[in-house]
Amino acid sequence: MRIGELARRSGVSERSLRYYETQGLLRAERTPGGQRRYGAWAVDRVVRIQALYAAGLNSRRIATLLPCLRDADGGPSEIATGRLVTELTAERARIDRMITDLLRTRDILDEVIEDASAPPPRSPLRPPG
Structure with missing residues (x-):
């Protein structure tokens, strides 16, 4: 999905999604034309990021924590x-x-x-x- 669809589905602005990417919280594949493409897992990831921010964690702490969480696709988590x-x-x-x-x-x-x-x-x- 493109960034606009991820923004719509997650309820988070495109600007925030770009910020998450610069902070290492979210990753996007790039098309040959340079457009961001996200997998279905990204919606769950963004929702978790938002919840962690709401709980008072900063982006550095969230970046440390995210690899330990499983995304909606059941991908592996680090120990x-x-x-x-x-x-x-x-x-x-x-x-x-x-x-x-x-x-x-x-x-x-x-x-x-x-x-x-x-x-x-x-x-x-x-x-x-």
Whole structure:
């Protein structure tokens, strides 16, 4: 598939796809005319890249991690080193802490929204009206 179709199918801009390529996160075959061509596996790869960025990982970390993941075509993955497993375990713990913090923040916002949505209390000195 060409870059425009990959962008459409993955929901990621062509510009981002080109950036992923320069960062070594995505590879494309080139036609004799120089156009990029991607296999069906690329959609799954781009979705994973997006998820890893959303989790707060940078492109260098993602480039280290991607060879350890299987793509949708079931292609072989490299064996993760013990060091990588340790680093990824730490990343996962960081994400878990972020989730906990976000849930706590959501609970606080729910309280504020509930309090702000309640009708104001009536003053005992003012008659209703």
